[in-house]
Amino acid sequence: MDASGDAALGESCRLDLEELAGASGAGFCQAFADQLAQGFGADLVTVSALRIRQGEHLKVVASRFDGMQLGDFEYDARGAPCRDVVLGAAPQVFPDRVQQLYPEDAMFIEENINGYAGVPLTDAAGGVAGLVQAAWRQPPGAALTAEAAAAMQRFAPRLGAELARLQEAAALAALARGPEAASQSPLAALRQLAAQLQSVFRVRKAFIAECTADRPARFRVLACCDGGQDAAAGEDRLMPYVGAPCAFLCEGEPFLVPKGLQERFPAQELFRAQGLVSYFGMPLQDANGQMIGHFALLHDGEMTAGFPDNSLIGVCAARAAQELCRRRAERRRRQAEQALLLRRKAESLGLLAGTIAHEFNNLLAGMQGQSELALAHLEAAHPAAADVQAVKAGLQDSARLMRQLLGYARGGVPPQPEACNLNRIVRETLALVPPECKLGKAVVLDLETGELTARMDPAQAGQLLMQAVLNAVEAIGPGAGTVTVATRRSSLGTAARRRLLAGRRMPAGPCVMLEVRDTGSGMGRDTVARIFDPFFTTKPGGRGLGLAAVMGIISSHRGGLAVDSREGAGSTFRFYFPVCEAAAVQAAGPAEAPPRKGQAHRILVVDDEDTVRRAVAGLLRLRGCEVAKADGYDAALALLQAQGPFDGAVIDMSMPGRGGWETLSRLRQVQPGLNAVMMSGFAFSAAQAGYPELDGVQVLDKPFTKEKLYKALFR
Structure with missing residues (x-):
């Protein structure tokens, strides 16, 4: 039997192969750690998975220390030999003096560790996924250390496969669970997913972005995880596609740069600043096949050519697309709710404005008319003339304020497009x-x-x-x-x-x-x-x-x-x-002026407010008219039948009982072709009131000046 055969036999004697054959997953990793510690007298044995690929963070999935299992925990590998194992992707064996070789490893110094052996564990794509290591307080000697390392190398493929399955199972479980809470927002779920992407694929950085409909040349980063930590500074930022590897995703296909990222995209200063050398991007699509975003993975080490073939890529892409669609649906729902709220506010305030407008504009119309009458009877040099003019100006300001309020509810007077x-x-x-x-x-x-x-x-x-x-x-x-x-x-x-x-x-x-x-x-x-x-x-x-x-x-x-x-x-x-x-x-040139009618001499004024009736009548008398006043439908009809015909009528649109449009319709039945002007503080059309045949009647907004009244009535 040659030396290699002797070594293999020695390893087998120290390990219970039957027990290992019946285990799987975390159980296999723990059984191997227990047997390695017992069979080779190691004080510490761990099977660890890389937290991120650069090898600075490791997660222990199985361990044995002084006869006890330590459970799962994470640690920083900087300054320790295990970092060299994963970075170099090669075994490290030190039968003695490991403290002198790694003086920054505080744990080795504290526990007086002197001997060490570590072997890298790889995944199916050939990338380092973790390591198995053993350590001794008493120097174990070169032969025992080499034998332990050989045992670890023999089982490294199986341990690597078990780690990969554990990580895949954990990732699938997390993806299946979805958001941590049912009420979690899509943005929070995307941040959680970015952290899972960074962890599962053991890369330096992962981010998820959405397409922006209003700025198609840019994408918005929604969630970013850098080195295992949420990178809030990189979120909610608009980034240009031009000059970035993400631009290649717009074709709808994944894009991989296994190495040489900085040389291929020299305009990306961030790549140089963070030492990133590889990139993988995956487009995200909705149910109609439209691209709605993407996720990207960046790393400071090489990504293998088989990276896109990882079965988790598609699962993560589907989950990320689902959250982007949920975010888009929630955004549309909020916009719809906001629009509905605005509409309901408009309707409610429109009713309020209509109620206020009629009463307030009646007051304004009466005061406007009385101020104009006062000015008409005052000499320009009269001491009170300036004060009355100031009152008139204040009334006009009040009228403008009311028109603004009406403009909210109905755009002021109905537009004439x-x-x-x-x-x-x-x-x-x-x-x-x-x-x-x-x-x-x-x-x-x-x-x-x-x-x-x-x-x-x-x-x-x-x-x-x-x-x-x-x-x-x-x-x-x-x-x-x-x-x-x-x-x-x-x-x-x-x-x-x-x-x-x-x-x-x-x-x-x-x-x-x-x-x-x-x-x-x-x-x-x-x-x-x-x-x-x-x-x-x-x-x-x-x-x-x-x-x-x-x-x-x-x-x-x-x-x-x-x-x-x-x-x-x-x-x-x-x-x-x-x-x-x-x-x-x-x-659409200027409309032809309507044919001029003869100047009206006998005018009927119809309004339920006495102050408005008196003010309008006073303004008409200044023009030399004879005026009859009625306080509503019944009085107007009685006056027309008793004193008619009239040369014109000025009628309030909104009156208790029968309104202005109904009043005019009835008056024209008695006197066909009666010239009329409507006045209102909150106008609505004749067609809206159910009298489309009166649609051409001019409407004056209260309050109005005497010039507007004369122009409307005596045109």
């Missing part, structure tokens, strides 16, 4: 912004070339833009800053419309976009959720109605609204309007 060139509206509106309102900020135009034709009310679109620009200027605060107003041709599909704060009624397809972005401090998610609430403001002295009115205007146009804002990164507001053909703009 026409084919408009959005670029022209932008230029005309910004020309009206006084320099003092810009507070020294630069307002930059970035307009799409050509005409952007959309259906909109030009006055309300201008009001929307003016409010958005002033809000952006205020958001920047003191100091320099830039507000950029951009227009673009765009298109919104069903999925894109679902992501809007407002816009579910907007037809899918081509549209034009108006964008206002600022370089201010931005807003957090909670603030964004409230900025469209009436009276919510973050500005000292603000009324909180500007953006509420903006929401009303865009909703009344059946348009769309999106807000992109993050703290410290400014805010972007995007408004979408349905397109119409350019030919419609040319056809």
Whole structure:
């Protein structure tokens, strides 16, 4: 028998092969550690798995120390011979003086370890997965140490396979369990999965990223694990595909760089800084086969060519894709809930606004009319004239405030959309912004070339833009800053419309976009959720109605609204309007003026508020009219039958009992063609009231000036 045969026989005598044959998994590893310690008189035996591939962290899965099993634990291998075993992928045998060779190994010094033997354990791909090692206090001698090392080498393939199975089973169990808690967010689950990826594949770094729909040239890192620790600094960052290995994943196939990563991607300074030399990336797809993200593994050692064949790759990819889809679904649900909440707020506040508007605007209309009558009877030099003029100005400010509140609920008066060139509206509106309102900020135009034709009310679109620009200027605060107003041709599909704060009624397809972005401090998610609430403001002295009115205007146009804002990164507001053909703009010139009627002399004023009746009657008498006043439907009908016909009528739209549209309909049955003007603090159309035949009747918003009254009635 030759020397190798003698050695094998010696090993067999020291190990109970029958007992080992009947064990598996952790049981096999522990049985081998027990027998190795007993058979070779070792004071310490461990079977350990690599925590990460660079060999600095090891996890003990089986052990024997002074006759006792130590259980599972992890330790830092730096300064110990076991690190050289896994890094060098070769056995290390020291019959004596191991303390002098590794003076930084505190455990060896503390326990007075002098002899050592360690053998690397490899996985199916040939990569080092761990090691088995034995240590002695008393020098065991060269022969015994060599015999122990030979025994470890003989069983190294089996131990490596058992470690791989244990790690795979642990990984599969963790993946099967899913999130640690049912209520765990997708982001937390992805962080947990990134840690599992780093642990299972024993690499230096693992991260999971999602594709960004609005910025297809970049991806967002959602979870990152570096060296066994969550790398929060690397999360929630937008990274470019250009110049990065992740760009190759866009083709839908895995991508491996086994070594030479820094040379192949020299623009990636992080690779050099962290000493990363290999990369593996796996694209993640949804049920429709669309790429929604990827995970990547990076390491400071070589990855073998067989790395992508690991059976766990597909399992981890499926789990990561599931969490990305869950995150996307939850994001859509939150957006839908937010949109529903905004809609319900709008409905509730619309009812409140309608109730307040009628009463408050009646008061304003009465006071407006009385102030105009007072001014008409006062000489310009009269001491009271200036005071009455100030009262009139205050009433007009109050009326504007009320229109802002109504704008939140219904966009002010119903819009009268026409084919408009959005670029022209932008230029005309910004020309009206006084320099003092810009507070020294630069307002930059970035307009799409050509005409952007959309259906909109030009006055309300201008009001929307003016409010958005002033809000952006205020958001920047003191100091320099830039507000950029951009227009673009765009298109919104069903999925894109679902992501809007407002816009579910907007037809899918081509549209034009108006964008206002600022370089201010931005807003957090909670603030964004409230900025469209009436009276919510973050500005000292603000009324909180500007953006509420903006929401009303865009909703009344059946348009769309999106807000992109993050703290410290400014805010972007995007408004979408349905397109119409350019030919419609040319056809939509100024409407022909209606034929002039004879000047009205006898006018019927119908309103349930006496102060309004008297104020309107007074303004009409200034014009030389004879006025009859009625406090509602029945009185108006009686006056018409007794004193008619009248040359015109001014009727309040909202009255107790039978409203203005019903009153006018009945009056026209008695006097066909009666010229009439409606007045209202909260207007709704004749068609909405059920009288489509009255749709052409002009409506005056309360309060109104005498000039507007005369123009509407005597046109």
